[in-house]
Amino acid sequence: MNRQMPALLKPFVLLTYVLLLAPLVIVVAISFGTSPNYQFPPTQLSLKWYRAFFANPEFVRAFFSVSLVLGLLSAVVATLLGTAAAIGLVRFRFKGREVLEAFFLAPLFIPEILFGAALYLSYARLGIKPSMTSLLFGHIVVCAPFVIRNVTAGLVGLDPRLEEAAVSLGANRVQAFLKIAVPLIQSSIISGFIFAFIISFSDINLALFIAGPNSTTLPVYIFNLLLFEGDPSVAAASTLQILVVGLLIWLVQYLFRPRTLL
């Protein structure tokens, strides 16, 4: 197969990756520098900006008390709701199943800024003040489709004969499902959970609209600093974000070995 690829394909793909990754590499690099002017490449290496990051209580709060907690809570709820929904969609045939599936996946296609605006206005109308809880409700909506995608893929790939064997040996359908299918789709559920976490952890569009003054998430905090030219502790915070997301995606690949992730 490889011999069919034109000679220019590989260099072009490499160039694409360089362009795709350059912004991230540069952010990581300047976070380890000493210059306050986003100098790249850094002339000296230091952890100065990491110390500045951890010395800033607002930054630490945005990272650990808001974004991390919000990500975990969103992922837990989205995984519960999404896994149940995926099982219902794959294992049962009922009228309107395809429409329902499209409905459940719809948040993937709705621009987040519109959803953010819609939630903002609903909250405003009901007199609900933006807070971490109001943001959590929004994040669950956008996280659930990723759980559904992953769990559906896991269920569809299961061999139905495994459960049939359990049933023929005397288990009822529910037992067969819980004892046979669930352990086999565990990695899909965990992948869904991790993706849900990442989506919440990286979200900016919803948070810009519905995060309250006490629930500024890490991306929103970074955004505000960028608008007003902060120092490279922004780069340190960004690097930590990249690290968390990178590790988690690597974990998903390791667990699940999917070919497609979206």
Add this chain to the structure above:
Amino acid sequence: MTVSQPRQRPYWVALVGPLGLYLVVFLVIPFINIIVLSFYTHSPTRIWTTELTIANYIDLMDASFMTVLLRTLRLGGVCTVICVLFGYPLAYFLARASRRTALIGLFFLVMPLMVSAVIRTFGWLVILGRNGLVNSAITAFGLERLGLLYNETAVVIGLANVFLPFMVLPLMASIERINPALEEAARNLGASWLQTFYRVILPLSRAGLISGCLLVYSAAISAFVVPMLMGGARVRVIGRQIYDPLLISYSWPNASAIATLLVIATTCFAFAVLALMRRSARQEQGT
């Protein structure tokens, strides 16, 4: 595939019900609310009154909004074209690569996608900024600094960079389904690589291409963070046109009207994408 029997009780309601209800409350109702608000009358003192009007839509017909609208659609179009140009080779490469290479390639494609858009934009600010990488290189040669940021080109670069994976992933899925033997046959029959691409790969991956284009386009026209940080005040786009009246000037009915229009446009795109995905899934089952 179905394990359950046809005359089962509707257990599925208990499974899909919770998420269904949740989405009705937190997704459907907010959007209905936005549509309703877009027909309310703007009031400077009480934000809105419940008198119904279409004034909010008529207000959108003015020249300055049209400029913003056309600019947004144009930037989205240019961004989509760039994503096709860079995305096709990458998608083809990943689809035909060995499993190991594909996994590594996917990792480096999905990782940037999942890192917050703010951070990727930050990187571009460092590259293109006044004292950025490009300008340092230019001034090192004794040339004048260039204003690389806060123009449409900068916004397009940022958007294309952020949304490229949306193009590559569906394209890759489509190309994977094309039997490599078809390409070999075309090559053996004397087709050049370009002809093979144009006559075999392109038609057979059309569904992925269209999905990718729709995904990128609808993401690009509703982007907010990238245009805000890389375009500044000079490159206003629709996203800004929704954000500002909502959070700064509190003209909620106007913002709702703009949002409603954008909702209609992107819903049409979404349906197109879903229909295409389902059709190609069915085609796969058929083969």
